[in-house]
Structure formats: C-alpha cells, structure tokens
Amino acid sequence: MKAPAFWTRNGLPARMLSPLSCIGTAITAHRMAHAGWRAPVPVICCGNASVGGAGKTTLALDLAHRLTARGVAVHVLLRGYRGSAQGPRRVLRGDTAAVTGDEALLLAEAAPTWTGADRAASARVAIAAGAELLLMDDGLQNPSLEKTMSLLVVDGSTGFGNGRVLPAGPLREPVASAASRCRAAVLIGPDTSGALARLPPELPVLRAGLAQGDEIASLTRTCPCCALAWCKAMRSHR
Numbered sequence: 141m142k143a144p145a146f147w148t149r150n151g152l153p154a155r156m157l158s159p160l161s162c163i164g165t166a167i168t169a170h171r172m173a174h175a176g177w178r179a180p181v182p183v184i185c186c187g188n189a190s191v192g193g194a195g196k197t198t199l200a201l202d203l204a205h206r207l208t209a210r211g212v213a214v215h216v217l218l219r220g221y222r223g224s225a226q227g228p229r230r231v232l233r234g235d236t237a238a239v240t241g242d243e244a245l246l247l248a249e250a251a252p253t254w255t256g257a258d259r260a261a262s263a264r265v266a267i268a269a270g271a272e273l274l275l276m277d278d279g280l281q282n283p284s285l286e287k288t289m290s291l292l293v294v295d296g297s298t299g300f301g302n303g304r305v306l307p308a309g310p311l312r313e314p315v316a317s318a319a320s321r322c323r324a325a326v327l328i329g330p331d332t333s334g335a336l337a338r339l340p341p342e343l344p345v346l347r348a349g350l351a352q353g354d355e356i357a358s359l360t361r362t363c364p365c366c367a368l369a370w371c372k373a374m375r376s377h378r
Contacts, residue, residue, distance in 0.1 A: 143191075143192065143301075146302075147304075147310045149302055150304070153308075154308045154309060155308070156308075157304075157308035158304065158308045160307055161305040161306065161307065161309070162305075164306050165305050165313060165314060165317075168312065169313070171281075171283055172281065172283050172321075173283075174283050175283070175286065176260060176284045176285045177284065177285055178286045179260075179263050179264075179267060179274060181271060181273055181274060182273045182289070183263070183273075183274045183276065183285060183286065183288045183289075184203065184276065184287070184290075184291070185276040185279055185280055185289070186199045186200045186203070186275070186276060186277055186278070187276070187279060187280025187291070187322075188278075188292060188294065188312075188318075189280075189292065189311050189312060189313060189314075189315050189319075190300055190301065190310040190311050190312065191306065191311075191312060192310065193295070194293045194294060194295040194298075195294075195326070195328040195348075195350075196278050197243045197277050199291065199293055199328075199348070200216060200218075200275055201246060201247060201250055203275055204216055204247065204275055205250050207251075207275070208250065212272055212273050213270055213273070214251045214271070214272070214273045214275050215253070215254060215269070215273070215274055215275070216247045216248075216251050216254070216274075216276075216277060217254050217256075217262045217275070217279070218243060218244060218254075218276065218277040218278055219257050219279070220240050220241040220243075220244050220256065221241045222238075222241050223237070223238065223239055223240040223244065224238060224239055225240055227254065227255045227256015227257060227258065227261065227262055228258070228261045228266075229254065229255050229256060230252065230253070230254050230269070231244045231245065231248040231253040235248075240255050241255065243277060252266070252269065254266050259276065259284050261284075280312075280318060280321065280322075281312050281318075287321075291322060291325070291346075292318055292319055292324070292325040292339075292343075293328065294325055294327050294328065294339075295328055295335075296328060296329035296330050296332055296333060296335060297329055297330075297332050298333055299331070299335030299338070300315055300335055300338055303338060315338045315339065323344075324343065324346055325339055325345045326345075327346070327347050328349065328350065329348075329350065
C-alpha cells in the first residue's frame with residue numbers, strides 16, 4: 141500500500157483530517173496508560189512512531205546477531221504481519237511468508253522467533269523455551285508487555301512526514317510521545333528529512349547505515365536479475 145502524497149505536506153487534506161488525528165492520539169494515549177506484563181528477563185523493543193518501514197527489522201536482526209555472539213539466549217517477538225498463523229507460534233524451518241510474514245523468516249535465521257499479536261503471551265512461551273532476553277521487532281505502541289528499553293527507529297530519508305498523526309499524516313502517535321518512552325533514537329541513513337529537529341534535544345541519537353551483505357556477491361555471480369530483485373526487496377524493508 142502506497143502512502144498518500146499529502147502525508148509529506150501540511151496542506152488542506154492534512155488540516156481537514158486533523159480532528160480525526162486528535163481522536164486517534166487520545167485513543168493511543170489511553171491504551172498506553174495501562175501497564176503491561178513485566179517479564180522476568182530484559183525486553184528490548186525496536187519501534188517507530190510512524191506506520192510502514194523504518195528499519196526496525198534490520199536493527200532487530202543486527203541486535204540479535206550481536207547478542208547471540210555474546211552468548212545471550214535471545215528470542216525475537218513480532219506480530220507476523222500478513223501471516224496467517226495465529227500466535228503465539230514459533231517460526232519453524234519450512235514456514236513460508238504466507239504463514240508467518242516475511243520479517244519473521246528473516247529474524248528466525250538469527251534467533252528463535254515467535255509471532256503473535258499478544259506480545260505478553262509470546263513472551264511467556266519464549267521464556268518457557270529458554271529465552272534470556274526478549275527482542276521485539278515493532279510493538280512500541282503495544283502495551284501488553286513492559287519494555288526494559290525501547291529504541292526509536294527513524295528512517296533518515298522519510299522521517300516523520302508532515303508530523304501529523306493518522307489519518308492526517310503517517311504517525312501512530314506524536315513524535316514527542318513515542319520518544320518519551322525510548323532510551324535513544326536510531327537514525328538509519330543521512331537525515332535528509334529533518335527528522336532530528338522533531339526529536340527532543342535530550343534524546344540520544346545513534347547513527348546507523350545500510351550496507352550490502354556478502355550474499356549480494358553470490359547473487360550477482362549467479363543471476364544479475366536476482367541481485368536486482370534482492371536490492372529492491374532490501375530497500376522496501378528499510
């Protein structure tokens with residue numbers, strides 16, 4: 141689904157929809173006021189303030205590899221967007237994107253991964269399976285599981301659009317509200333959208349970039365068309 145063009149501008153459509161945005165903001169604030177289940181292990185959330193991709197899965201993959209390399213039994217939790225499976229469910233070898241969603245398949249290559257809309261339920265079964273640390277791909281606006289630390293992922297090229305909440309803009313909640321629950325922001329790529337100016341000045345900003353992995357070299361040698369498709373897929377998952 142392509143984002144509406146007016147989400148990048150504060151034009152007439154955005155202003156006309158702003159009353160509905162106020163309602164959505166109030167609903168999200170009310171939902172987030174409820175305390176979630178506190179897991180007996182640390183919980184790290186890679187979330188964002190806007191809808192769509194910002195680089196959450198890429199960051200979660202990187203953290204999963206780093207934590208696993210340090211000997212931490214990390215398990216990943218995510219909703220399983222567009223997957224048909226009902227959670228909580230562990231991603232199994234042989235699963236397809238139609239069952240679990242494509243992000244879950246990527247993450248399962250790095251660490252045990254569980255899908256399910258109820259993050260607290262997924263957390264309980266993951267802990268029972270031996271998880272020492274839970275890593276959430278998305279879920280910043282999901283209050284069912286208390287986070288030990290949240291990171292606000294920001295795509296430097298798209299930022300926060302016109303800065304308005306759905307449906308007047310791309311935000312799930314105001315930037316300040318999301319940032320208030322995060323330990324730091326992770327800016328992916330150069331800030332060409334002015335996103336940093338919208339963040340609270342006291343929020344630490346970590347900078348990251350995307351680079352092609354070794355897999356692209358083998359794809360290039362075997363089939364240039366496959367390599368091109370892989371690059372396009374990576375850009376769509378930023």
